[in-house]
Amino acid sequence: MFEIIPIKGGVNAPQGFYADGVSAGLKPPLPNGAPALDVAFLYSEDVLKPFTLFTSNRFQAAPITHFKHFIKGKESNFVLINTKNANAMTGERGVQDVCDILSSLTQKFPFIQNPIMSSTGVIGQYLPKEKIIASFASFDFNAKCENAHTRAADAIRTTDAFSKEIALRVRLDNGESFCIGAMAKGAGMIQPALATMLCFITTDALVPQNEGDRILRECAKTSFNAISVDGDMSTNDSVFLFANGRSGVYNEAAFKEALKMIMHKLATDMVRDGEGSTKLVAFEVCGARDESQAICAAKALTNSLLVKTAIYGEDPNWGRIASTIGASGVECNEESLRIAFDSVVVFDRGQICFDEENEARAAAVMEQESFRITCDLGIGEGHFVAYGCDLGYRYIDINADYRS
Amino acid sequence: MFEIIPIKGGVNAPQGFYADGVSAGLKPPLPNGAPALDVAFLYSEDVLKPFTLFTSNRFQAAPITHFKHFIKGKESNFVLINTKNANAMTGERGVQDVCDILSSLTQKFPFIQNPIMSSTGVIGQYLPKEKIIASFASFDFNAKCENAHTRAADAIRTTDAFSKEIALRVRLDNGESFCIGAMAKGAGMIQPALATMLCFITTDALVPQNEGDRILRECAKTSFNAISVDGDMSTNDSVFLFANGRSGVYNEAAFKEALKMIMHKLATDMVRDGEGSTKLVAFEVCGARDESQAICAAKALTNSLLVKTAIYGEDPNWGRIASTIGASGVECNEESLRIAFDSVVVFDRGQICFDEENEARAAAVMEQESFRITCDLGIGEGHFVAYGCDLGYRYIDINADYRS
Numbered sequence: 001m002f003e004i005i006p007i008k009g010g011v012n013a014p015q016g017f018y019a020d021g022v023s024a025g026l027k028p029p030l031p032n033g034a035p036a037l038d039v040a041f042l043y044s045e046d047v048l049k050p051f052t053l054f055t056s057n058r059f060q061a062a063p064i065t066h067f068k069h070f071i072k073g074k075e076s077n078f079v080l081i082n083t084k085n086a087n088a089m090t091g092e093r094g095v096q097d098v099c100d101i102l103s104s105l106t107q108k109f110p111f112i113q114n115p116i117m118s119s120t121g122v123i124g125q126y127l128p129k130e131k132i133i134a135s136f137a138s139f140d141f142n143a144k145c146e147n148a149h150t151r152a153a154d155a156i157r158t159t160d161a162f163s164k165e166i167a168l169r170v171r172l173d174n175g176e177s178f179c180i181g182a183m184a185k186g187a188g189m190i191q192p193a194l195a196t197m198l199c200f201i202t203t204d205a206l207v208p209q210n211e212g213d214r215i216l217r218e219c220a221k222t223s224f225n226a227i228s229v230d231g232d233m234s235t236n237d238s239v240f241l242f243a244n245g246r247s248g249v250y251n252e253a254a255f256k257e258a259l260k261m262i263m264h265k266l267a268t269d270m271v272r273d274g275e276g277s278t279k280l281v282a283f284e285v286c287g288a289r290d291e292s293q294a295i296c297a298a299k300a301l302t303n304s305l306l307v308k309t310a311i312y313g314e315d316p317n318w319g320r321i322a323s324t325i326g327a328s329g330v331e332c333n334e335e336s337l338r339i340a341f342d343s344v345v346v347f348d349r350g351q352i353c354f355d356e357e358n359e360a361r362a363a364a365v366m367e368q369e370s371f372r373i374t375c376d377l378g379i380g381e382g383h384f385v386a387y388g389c390d391l392g393y394r395y396i397d398i399n400a401d402y403r404s
Numbered sequence: 405m406f407e408i409i410p411i412k413g414g415v416n417a418p419q420g421f422y423a424d425g426v427s428a429g430l431k432p433p434l435p436n437g438a439p440a441l442d443v444a445f446l447y448s449e450d451v452l453k454p455f456t457l458f459t460s461n462r463f464q465a466a467p468i469t470h471f472k473h474f475i476k477g478k479e480s481n482f483v484l485i486n487t488k489n490a491n492a493m494t495g496e497r498g499v500q501d502v503c504d505i506l507s508s509l510t511q512k513f514p515f516i517q518n519p520i521m522s523s524t525g526v527i528g529q530y531l532p533k534e535k536i537i538a539s540f541a542s543f544d545f546n547a548k549c550e551n552a553h554t555r556a557a558d559a560i561r562t563t564d565a566f567s568k569e570i571a572l573r574v575r576l577d578n579g580e581s582f583c584i585g586a587m588a589k590g591a592g593m594i595q596p597a598l599a600t601m602l603c604f605i606t607t608d609a610l611v612p613q614n615e616g617d618r619i620l621r622e623c624a625k626t627s628f629n630a631i632s633v634d635g636d637m638s639t640n641d642s643v644f645l646f647a648n649g650r651s652g653v654y655n656e657a658a659f660k661e662a663l664k665m666i667m668h669k670l671a672t673d674m675v676r677d678g679e680g681s682t683k684l685v686a687f688e689v690c691g692a693r694d695e696s697q698a699i700c701a702a703k704a705l706t707n708s709l710l711v712k713t714a715i716y717g718e719d720p721n722w723g724r725i726a727s728t729i730g731a732s733g734v735e736c737n738e739e740s741l742r743i744a745f746d747s748v749v750v751f752d753r754g755q756i757c758f759d760e761e762n763e764a765r766a767a768a769v770m771e772q773e774s775f776r777i778t779c780d781l782g783i784g785e786g787h788f789v790a791y792g793c794d795l796g797y798r799y800i801d802i803n804a805d806y807r808s
Contacts, residue, residue, distance in 0.1 A: 059730035059738060089726050091738055091754045123723025124756055195710075235727050305709075306599075309800055319527025322493050323639050326463035334463060334495055350495045352528055393797055396713055 002254035003171045004261065010149030013167035013181035014204040016045045016244045020148035021155025024135035026084040026121075026128065037155035039135045040081040042200055046244040047075035047113050051212030053220055055237035062087040062094030063117040064238065066102075069095070071114050078115040079200065079240065080105060082132055083158050083185075085121040086196060088235035097127045104133045109141075120158055120185060120196040120236050153183040156198060160187045164269045170205075170251075170258045178205035178247040178255075182262050186270035196236040197224060199266060201259070206250040207243035215256055216241050223263035226386045227271050227302070268387055272370070277389030279311055280370040285325075287338075288382030293330040295384045297375065300328035302388030312390035316362035318346045318354070325375060336378030341365040349378065406658035407575045408665065414553030417571035417585035418608040420449040420648045424552035425559025428539035430488040430525075430532065441559035443539045444485040446604055450648040451479035451517050455616030457624055459641035466491040466498030467521040468642065473499070475518050482519040483604065483644065484509060486536055487562050487589075489525040490600060492639035501531045508537045513545075524562055524589060524600040524640050557587040560602060564591045568673045574609075574655075574662045582609035582651035582659075586666050590674035600640040601628060603670060605663070610654040611647040619660055620645050627667035630790045631675050631706070672791055676774070681793030683715055684774040689729075691742075692786030697734040699788045701779065704732035706792030716794035720766035722750045722758070729779060740782030745769040753782065 011019045019042040023035035030036050052072075054064050080102065087094045102115045119127070145151075153163035167181035186197035207215070216239060224239065241259075272280040283301040288294035301307055304324040310317040318339045325332055339347040341362040346354050354362075365371050415423045423446040427439035434440050456476075458468050484506065491498045506519045523531070549555075557567035571585035590601035611619070620643060628643065645663075676684040687705040692698035705711055708728040714721040722743045729736055743751040745766040750758050758766075769775050 057727060057730040058733070058736050059726055086723070089723055089738060089751065089756070122721075123727055124751065124758065125723075126756075233731055235730060305795075312800065317526075319490070319493060319529075322463055323461060323527055326461040326639060327637055329462070332462050334493060347493065347528065352493070352530075354528065391709075391800065393800055396716065396795065396797055396800070 001173055002251065002257070004258050005169045005171065007167045007169045007179065009167045009181055010153055010165035011042060011181040011183050011200055011202045012149040014179040014202045014244070014246070016204060016246050017181070017202040017242065018043045018141060018144065018148065019152035019183070020140070020143070020145065021151035021153070022135050022138040024082070024131045026082060026131060037151055038083045039132060040152040040155035041139060042079040042081070042152065042202070042242070043141055044077045044242055044244060046246070047077045048242060048244055049073070049075055049209065050116070051216050051241040051243070053216050053239040055233040055235060057233050057235045057237070059089060059235050061119060061236040062090050063098055063119045064236065066095050066098040067116055071116055074114045076114040076116055078112045079118055080115055081118045081156050081198070082127070083121050083156060085119060085125055085127055086123045086236050087119045087127050088123040090124070090126055093126060097129055101127070101129055101132055105136060108136050109139070116240070118198055118238055120156070120198055123235060149181070149183070156183065156185040158185060158187070159195065160185055161273050164266050166262050166265050168258050168262060170254045172249065172251055172254060176247070176249040178249045179203060180205065180258050180262055182266060184266040184270065187273040196234040197228070197270065198236070199224070199239040199263070201239070201241040201262065203241070203243045204245065204247040205243055205255050206245040206248055207255065208250070211252070212241055212243060215259065219256065219259045219263045222260065222385070223267040226384070227267050227388070271387045271389045278369070278392060279390045281311055281388050281390070282372040282385050283388055284372055284374045284385045285377065286374065286383045287336070287377040287379055289331045289380040290382040291384060292382070294382035295386070297325050297328045297330045297377070298384045298386035300324050301373070301375070302386045305391060308388070308391035311366065312392040314363060314366040316341055316346060316359060316366055321373065321375065322347065330377070331379055332377045338376040338378065340374045342371050405577055406655065406661070408662050409573045409575065411571045411573045411583065413571045413585055414557055414569035415446060415585040415587050415604055415606045416553040418583040418606045418648070418650070420608060420650050421585070421606040421646065422447045422545060422548065422552065423556035423587070424544070424547070424549070425555035425557070426539050426542040428486070428535045430486060430535060441555055442487045443536060444556040444559035445543060446483040446485070446556065446606070446646070447545055448481045448646055448648060450650070451481045452646060452648055453477070453479055453613065454520070455620050455645040455647070457620050457643040459637040459639060461637050461639045461641070463493060463639050465523060465640040466494050467502055467523045468640065470499050470502040471520055475520055478518045480518040480520055482516045483522055484519055485522045485560050485602070486531070487525050487560060489523060489529055489531055490527045490640050491523045491531050492527040494528070494530055497530060501533055505531070505533055505536055509540060512540050513543070520644070522602055522642055524560070524602055527639060553585070553587070560587065560589040562589060562591070563599065564589055565677050568670050570666050570669050572662050572666060574658050576653065576655055576658060580651070580653040582653045583607060584609065584662050584666055586670060588670040588674070591677040600638040601632070601674065602640070603628070603643040603667070605643070605645040605666065607645070607647045608649065608651040609647055609659050610649040610652055611659065612654070615656070616645055616647060619663065623660065623664045623667045626789070627664065627671040630788070631671050631792070675791045675793050682773070682796060683794045685715055685792050685794070686776040686789050687792055688776055688778045688789045689781065690778065690787045691740070691781040691783055693735045693784040694786040695788060696786070698786035699790070701729050701732045701734045701781070702788045702790035704728050705777070705779070706790045709795060712792070712795035715770065716796040718767060718770040720745055720750060720763060720770055725777065725779065726751065734781070735783055736781045742780040742782065744778045746775050
């Protein structure tokens with residue numbers, strides 16, 4: 001067995017990694033006049049091949065194209081991240097911009113090898129190259145500042161109301177241990193909003209080179225992919241896992257468990273991000289014909305505007321839930337369906353259990369910041385939990401003119 | 405050739421039909437204290453087999469189950485329509501309620517044969533049978549009141565900001581003519597909102613019994629189905645076409661053209677319905693590999709929250725449009741894609757055409773109440789136009805607590 005303990009340090013917690021955030025003038029100054037952080041770097045003392053997961057969007061942003069053409073399969077020790085500009089739909093010029101920026105970077109810092117770029121922000125504008133290159137002057141790899149990881153996590157935010165990071169120490173029974181740290185960006189209502197999700201994970205665990213990609217995909221299934229419809233991703237979505245093996249320790253079960261915890265925490269943080277949502281709802285579908293049908297129904301619920309607005313209004317309108325499941329195309333019937341808000345059953349295999357008392361209890365469940373809606377289709381063994389949020393006025397405030 | 409002329413009278417325009425609306429106390433009284441209309445009937449002097457299109461939702465409401473079990477294939481001369489209660493997810497009791505109500509109806513009015521019921525409103529509550537039955541006392545089939553059709557169209561509204569009806573006379577070259585009339589309910593953002601869509605069409609054209617269903621389906625494809633994702637329908641969606649043949653006249657091309665106009669008008673009325681939206685946008689996708697890919701991309705655009713909020717904010721954020729197309733899974737690439745707001749091209753086969761002047765012109769297009777966004781994928785001949793609207797504060801106002 002093993003033990004998992006939360007620790008401080010974010011992506012800088014595992015030995016051998018150092019991330020920091022600086023200001024390149026891409027974001028407007030803060031209300032107090034101070035420059036906002038908008039460029040981050042993640043430096044690894046060792047060169048290594050990162051494990052990756054990229055967007056399935058047909059239009060992949062220039063930094064992803066650059067990675068696939070020039071970096072994939074090579075060892076790297078650096079990621080440069082900018083916000084406010086996604087460098088997407090920018091064609092060959094967009095890729096050339098990445099090359100130019102990264103060649104300035106390696107000229108200035110010759111120890112950087114095969115650097116990777118990662119971008120998030122508005123689609124369809126060319127990168128402000130000069131500003132980003134000028135910001136390299138503020139990079140300080142020797143400061144080893146204790147707060148550097150929080151600055152990095154802050155710098156990669158776009159519409160995020162809060163920064164998202166976490167670090168865990170995994171202690172095996174024999175006393176050996178390793179660390180995993182991570183930071184991410186992505187604000188509530190990822191889907192179908194297509195807001196970019198970026199995630200950077202570091203670890204000193206000795207992850208076998210031929211297993212990292214598979215483990216990353218497995219853990220994404222119940223975390224990042226549980227907040228996004230299959231294939232419905234932004235042009236820039238990326239997950240990077242950097243493993244330098246410095247601890248000399250590895251245990252697959254323990255590593256997977258910790259990685260799942262990390263990705264689940266970051267994914268639900270994205271859903272609950274205050275800028276767009278006030279509630280985090282776990283939509284659990286069980287008893288589906290198979291897992292793919294459970295995924296289909298659960299994701300349909302997270303994407304239903306009527307369900308989202310009912311959650312915002314704290315209205316236990318279970319009819320909208322039933323109708324959404326019925327419209328999702330999965331096998332279901334009234335006689336075997338059960339719907340519950342936490343433990344309050346409102347529809348039980350053909351019977352409406354929605355008297356005044358039960359309605360009040362269901363409404364009380366919905367007043368919580370976080371709760372579960374369970375739909376048992378009563379047909380098979382398929383099970384999936386998708387995470388969604390409500391849709392309120394703030395979402396429109398933010399998105400009616402995101403570019404400004 | 406033929407001529408199509410708008411006329412008055414709604415569903416009552418064709419000879420032999422009479423619809424009216426009454427109050428059963430299902431809706432709260434109007435602000436001025438007068439009772440609101442909430443029950444409508446459509447009476448046909450001739451018994452006939454209606455042509456129908458029903459929801460593909462797995463949970464079909466009790467009135468639809470009742471129709472399929474007891475009426476389908478038989479001749480009928482009556483539809484009873486109620487609002488505020490969908491009689492959906494109500495199981496056997498829901499169907500029994502329909503039987504009880506309709507048997508009271510035929511007892512009171514013995515000339516009514518095989519009556520049909522149609523409901524819209526909240527899902528998961530049993531019908532207020534007594535109120536509906538009591539309203540029969542106000543039915544007056546002999547009044548032949550000129551405004552009866554507007555009362556019927558008013559009575560079937562739920563969250564609709566305005567009632568939706570239309571009537572056309574089709575005059576053939578030989579001087580013969582026939583009429584089509586229609587009324588509908590359904591408020592903006594039908595999809596993915598799952599608000600119920602009901603539509604009742606009457607005609608005195610001599611529509612061949614074996615062709616009506618096919619023609620209805622064909623015309624729905626570019627109208628009602630162009631405002632809704634395939635298969636993603638509410639529990640109650642229904643379209644009825646009653647043709648009594650009294651004019652003795654029929655011409656398929658002319659009939660289809662007029663029916664298309666009627667269904668297109670009612671469908672776009674639903675999208676533009678002021679309660680939830682301020683703009684009507686035609687999303688035209690052309691140059692897709694085939695029609696199914698064009699449909700897929702066009703509907704993805706109508707359903708993207710980020711696109712909807714950008715439209716509300718009159719922000720020509722074409723990057724969100726590109727990203728949504730890329731996420732929809734259709735074949736596409738930057739080098740062949742063109743995006744235009746009306747005639748203002750903002751992205752042209754790999755080139756961003758979004759200087760200050762063009763951005764201002766695109767923004768001016770979006771200030772209109774109605775405009776077109778064209779995406780030419782530049783790959784094949786697939787073409788489809790889907791109709792969508794913006795997402796603003798009013799939508800949340802209405803839907804955060806629709807049941808109240």
